[in-house]
Amino acid sequence: MAGTDYQKTASQIVDIVGRDNIISATHCATRLRLIVKEKDQIDEKKLEKVNLVKGTFFNAGQYQIILGAGIVNKVFAEMEKMGLKMLSKQEQDEIIKKQQKGVKRMMRILGDIFIPIIPVIAATGLFLGLKGCLFNDNVLGLFGASTAMIPDYIVTIVNVLTETAFSFLPAIICWSAFKVFGGTPVIGLVLGLMLVSPILPNAYSVADPNSGIDAVMAFGKIPIVGCQGSVLTAILTALIGANIEKRLRKVMPNALDLIMTPFMVMLVTFLIVILGIGPVMHVIELKLVNIVEVLVNLPLGIGGFIIGATYPLLVITGLHHTYTMIETSLLANTGFNPVITLCAMYGFANVGTCLAFFMKAKKESVRQTSIGAMLSQLFGISEPVLFGIQLRYNLRPLIIMLCTSGLGAAFFSLLHIQSNSYGLAVLPSYLMYIYEGRQLLWYFAVSVFSVGLCFILTYMFGVPKEVMVPDEEENSEDASAAVVEETRDNSAEAAKKEFVDIASPVNGKVIVLEKVNDPMFAQKVLGDGFAVKPSDGEIKAPVDGTVGAVFETGHVIGLTSDDGREFLIHIGINTVEMNGDGFQVQVKEGQKVKQGDLLINADLNKIRKAGKDPSVMVIFTSGEKVVNVRDGEPLKACEKACESF
Numbered sequence: 001m002a003g004t005d006y007q008k009t010a011s012q013i014v015d016i017v018g019r020d021n022i023i024s025a026t027h028c029a030t031r032l033r034l035i036v037k038e039k040d041q042i043d044e045k046k047l048e049k050v051n052l053v054k055g056t057f058f059n060a061g062q063y064q065i066i067l068g069a070g071i072v073n074k075v076f077a078e079m080e081k082m083g084l085k086m087l088s089k090q091e092q093d094e095i096i097k098k099q100q101k102g103v104k105r106m107m108r109i110l111g112d113i114f115i116p117i118i119p120v121i122a123a124t125g126l127f128l129g130l131k132g133c134l135f136n137d138n139v140l141g142l143f144g145a146s147t148a149m150i151p152d153y154i155v156t157i158v159n160v161l162t163e164t165a166f167s168f169l170p171a172i173i174c175w176s177a178f179k180v181f182g183g184t185p186v187i188g189l190v191l192g193l194m195l196v197s198p199i200l201p202n203a204y205s206v207a208d209p210n211s212g213i214d215a216v217m218a219f220g221k222i223p224i225v226g227c228q229g230s231v232l233t234a235i236l237t238a239l240i241g242a243n244i245e246k247r248l249r250k251v252m253p254n255a256l257d258l259i260m261t262p263f264m265v266m267l268v269t270f271l272i273v274i275l276g277i278g279p280v281m282h283v284i285e286l287k288l289v290n291i292v293e294v295l296v297n298l299p300l301g302i303g304g305f306i307i308g309a310t311y312p313l314l315v316i317t318g319l320h321h322t323y324t325m326i327e328t329s330l331l332a333n334t335g336f337n338p339v340i341t342l343c344a345m346y347g348f349a350n351v352g353t354c355l356a357f358f359m360k361a362k363k364e365s366v367r368q369t370s371i372g373a374m375l376s377q378l379f380g381i382s383e384p385v386l387f388g389i390q391l392r393y394n395l396r397p398l399i400i401m402l403c404t405s406g407l408g409a410a411f412f413s414l415l416h417i418q419s420n421s422y423g424l425a426v427l428p429s430y431l432m433y434i435y436e437g438r439q440l441l442w443y444f445a446v447s448v449f450s451v452g453l454c455f456i457l458t459y460m461f462g463v464p465k466e467v468m469v470p471d472e473e474e475n476s477e478d479a480s481a482a483v484v485e486e487t488r489d490n491s492a493e494a495a496k497k498e499f500v501d502i503a504s505p506v507n508g509k510v511i512v513l514e515k516v517n518d519p520m521f522a523q524k525v526l527g528d529g530f531a532v533k534p535s536d537g538e539i540k541a542p543v544d545g546t547v548g549a550v551f552e553t554g555h556v557i558g559l560t561s562d563d564g565r566e567f568l569i570h571i572g573i574n575t576v577e578m579n580g581d582g583f584q585v586q587v588k589e590g591q592k593v594k595q596g597d598l599l600i601n602a603d604l605n606k607i608r609k610a611g612k613d614p615s616v617m618v619i620f621t622s623g624e625k626v627v628n629v630r631d632g633e634p635l636k637a638c639e640k641a642c643e644s645f
Helices: 003-017 044-048 071-081 089-099 102-114 118-134 137-141 152-167 169-180 185-195 203-207 231-251 254-296 299-317 321-334 338-343 345-360 364-378 383-390 396-415 427-433 437-462 477-496 604-609
Strands: 022-027 031-036 055-059 062-066 216-218 222-224 500-503 508-512 529-534 538-540 545-550 556-561 566-571 583-585 598-602 616-620 640-644
Touching: 003 031, 003 044, 003 071, 022 071, 031 071, 044 055, 102 169, 102 321, 118 152, 152 169, 169 185, 169 231, 169 321, 185 231, 185 254, 222 254, 231 254, 231 321, 254 299, 254 321, 254 338, 299 338, 299 345, 299 383, 299 396, 321 338, 338 345, 338 396, 345 364, 345 383, 345 396, 345 437, 364 383, 383 396, 396 437, 427 437, 529 640, 545 566, 566 598
Parallel strands: none
Antiparallel strands: 022 031, 031 062, 055 062, 216 222, 500 640, 508 529, 529 616, 538 598, 545 556, 556 566, 566 616, 583 598
16 A cells, blocks of 8 residues: 555544644554544544544543554554654553543542452352352252262362452452552552451451450550451552552662562551551441442332443443442452342343344444444443444433343342352353352343343334435445446455465464454454464464564564465454563564464463453454354364464
């Protein structure tokens, strides 16, 4: 493509967004990321019609324009020539954080703290669910067994699996929060372990008058107890400790910094928390839990309706991370989480919305959007539905969804249905109720009801007239005839093409692209392809070819096969935010490679610890289609994963 085409695209983007409206620009492997003054002044429909632009959306304070691998670099280079302020992604993130104030800033902080630990809590919830299901006399009775027959060592192993995460929850939170507040995470981890040290009287035992365990009294007045299950205490400990550490680092002599700074941070922070803040925070937290429980249990399901109907609005505004803190406290203090159950119904209602639009809409673009959004929603990604459908068409679909979500949540409130975890949505969410048959049965029934009701109401009243008109022909009859003829030629050419085997670039389990937990890939915005759940981090060349673009963060690499096929290998989801940490590129741009040559070493542990999905996506950017994907099969690197044509 000629350079003038990239120049034209860059110029059009700047004109539509507004030169004066752009605060700064950067890019990742596929998206142009802009920080703008006024998002509302951008004509999104006009922008999406610009040549090379594949889509737009606003997320995390950035206006993101999807261009595709290779293209985004060239368009960005043209924008640099125009004298716009260019920043690294890390610099942009810092600007976004500084711009956010008040509630939004607090929500971002809570999200940054809890997102990395959600997988651990969710996994523990699954262990609890399996324990409740398998260690059940009714279930075991079907096989002529009972819980009394289970060996002690199995009971011990299962208890370790189910209780460890919650026993040391303040330590996990303190580690994550220390990192967010700019401190040394390992100091936060040790401080968190101090809060729940077995040397301290257990907070739950002290609260139980029948336990015979009392608090240790300091100065005869201040009760010293552990901080078991206290989320607020852990966050506040990290905030205090991290700020003390940052101040000490500035004044501590280099010779003493290594030892004395951690010493002072742990000593001062622990004394402040254990002698004053800890007991107060724990009381406040228990009161918040009680308030939520009262709301959930309001008569006639009123509280459930309020939570279920308003939660999607919190997701839209980015304020929903507040619930994560409350849910964590509920799980730690009661063992159950009714809040996520009430919030979950909007996901099922969204599925009904997508089905209605897919069935009734005549515009092919809308049908494609709805089916892609539905696939994303089934695995917990709601943004494509919320922003691509609910907020796009006269708000009627949104209102129907909110009412349906609230009604489903009201039923759950009346039935006292509650999960034993969080972090799972829509299809995977059923795993949070397998601990008890009644809970699972009612959850399934109400979720199906929510899908059906939202589908019917949206189909009857929510689909706007503008999408029920087929896509208009924008070209003249002669142009249309030319397109038809070209299509015939292309079809004839495609028919001549042979199916080509495509190998996996990494050891792991192959999955179809639609299952990827990112709407951009799942909806094939960048092209067709497949994905792999990797079992190791050795990314190898799946074909003989030439290395194309190598992104500076090392999480994306482009390849051109010897037969002319162009594709990119994208390691992980949102791993651009890791700024290259955990990725070691072994090749250079323009280098010739053979199938099986090592391209990148990716540290999967680092990726997971950063809270990222390590899935490896293989995307054909030259337009090839993928068929016969060996979905769910474990493969070795360079073994056939699918066919393309």
